[in-house]
Amino acid sequence: MSSTPPLLPRKSPRQRRSQLTVASLLEAAAQLLETQGLEGFNTNAVAERAGVGIGSLYQYFPSKDALTLALLEREAARFEADALAALEVPDGPAALRHLIRASVRQQLERAELARLLDEQEGRPELRAHLDKGRFGQLINTLLQRPGLPPQADAALAAADVAALIRGLVDGAGERRETDLAHLQCRVEAAVFGYLERAAAAARGLQGRECESGMRAGAAPA
CATH class of the missing domain: 1.10.10.60 (Homeodomain-like)
Known part of the structure; x- marks a missing residue:
């Protein structure tokens, strides 16, 4: 055993x-x-x-797993140091762009390392030791900055934005993309587009459309 x-x-x-x-x-x-x-x-x-x-x-x-976990923590600490500089930027859109740029750099500057560590991070025994909540908390803080569309539910918006950024940059890593500027442009388009549409829905401009879309996608009872 x-x-x-x-x-x-x-x-x-x-x-x-x-x-x-x-x-x-x-x-x-x-x-x-x-x-x-x-x-x-x-x-x-x-x-x-x-x-x-x-x-x-x-x-x-x-063990080798202990070494892997320490390497995951090293890379997470390096990313966090880069990402936290966004807090020094008072303008909301510029701060969010800095965070996106840090995420893209983390994934593509040492792309093969990031890709393999992403695979290891998915292992439950390693993931349990990693704190993934700080990324969402940082985004939540940035969404309060002036210049960004106000969100009806900032915590939900932060969770969605975190998922968008992670999904797009991780997908680019899996495809072994190398163009940092192109990926950043796409991530910014997705994030700022989401924030604009979510804010419009909260103001009631697209509420009916969102509601009808959710009803159409719901599973039958």
Whole structure:
């Protein structure tokens, strides 16, 4: 009977040398995924590429899954640092464009790495350790900025916008797209188009059309 691989790090690097070792291991893991794919990704190969002994790797990462989770968290932290700069932009549309640009960069600048990590992120045992709620919270905050169409239900609109951005950029990654500007243009069109139409529906300009569409798409009782 197989046991679940441990996911949490054995210890946190406190000294500068330890921090550099962990950083080297994570970058080696990223490079292996990019060049060898999941088939060539294992702890021995990561340690060799990082130039450290396998014992040093296991001091911090008790399994390949623990290493994968740490790499997911590293990429999430890098994206969050880029995305949070949108909070410094007072204009709503410009702030939202910054967030979209950060999302596109995260997906396409290291496209193969992002694509493979997206696959791993879908595994329930890894996903349970990742906080996905902050993205929606950030969007909710940005939707309150001046210049954006006011939404009747900001939380629902933020959830929809988050789904739009994730769906479009993840789909582009799966198709191995490389044109950042083109993808950003499409994501902006989808997001701002949604916000305009949702705001119009809230004002009653398209309420009947939306209601009839929902009735038409509803399953029969």
